[in-house]
Amino acid sequence: MTVPLHVDVSGVCDASTVVLVPGLSAHGGAWAAVAPVLGREFRVAVVDNRDAGRSPRVTSPYTVEDMADDLAAAVADLVAPGERVGLLGQSMGSSIAIAAAAHHPELVGALVAVVPPVRVDQFLRRTLSTYARLAEWLDRADLAELALLAGMSRDTFERRPDMVDLAVKAMADDPLAQEPVAYARQIDALLAMDLAPLLPLVAAPTRVLSGVADHLVSADDSREIAAGIPNAELVCLHDAAHAVAADAPIAYLDLVVGHFRRHLAA
Secondary structure: OOOOOOEEEEEOOOOOEEEEEOOOOOOHHHHOOOHHHHOOOOEEEEEOOOOOOOOOOOOOOOOHHHHHHHHHHHHHHHOOOOOOEEEEEEOHHHHHHHHHHHHOHHHEEEEEEEOOOOEOOHHHHHHHHHHHHHOOOOOHHHHHHHHHHHHOOHHHHHHOHHHHHHHHHHHHOOOOOOOHHHHHHHHHHHHOOEOHHHHHHOOOOEEEEEEOOOOOOOHHHHHHHHHHOOOOEEEEEOOOOOOHHHHOHHHHHHHHHHHHHHHOOO
């Protein structure tokens, strides 16, 4: 059964729609720096995944493909019959977007998958399991600091310490911060995921962005996804880790906007 997702819509009302899908534990607020830029040219829909933000909490187990079906249902409600959208995902949000594009190709006209895991390897499995335990007893500021240490590049910490401090504060003070039990459910969905069988089913033009300095999601995942999706393009950003939009914002936005500009109808 699909879960009705909370969606915020902004941008150019009569333009093509780009849907932004956040990653693990995040909600639509994670796109605060990206959505306004896309909104200059596109209609932008920012979703909260199940168990995050303003979307419903789900007490029973679920899969990433269930989350993809939620996304597809939200997209179908957003656009006219026959209209296709662009999907932009971050990390687990990219995996959700890939699954949605595979199962619902009639809805997706273009896809940008940023640092997408194809499955969870042992390093990421241990990292996520540790975070789930820490989330039960660390305060939000400490959890935010750990998340940024894992996600941002060393260079970003050196060049933009003020931005890092603001990000920690925003995450610590977030009134929509995910509850530990909901975080654990999303992790369980991620741990069970294997996107490999779905990759050949993705028909939408796809650009995969990989951070060369990313130690959470292996560059091998990005290569496997780009090789498995027909005619997909892989772009490796040498100045970026997992938080590509923060580490290499100009290149990131150029690559995202350019892809949707090329493949979505005006």
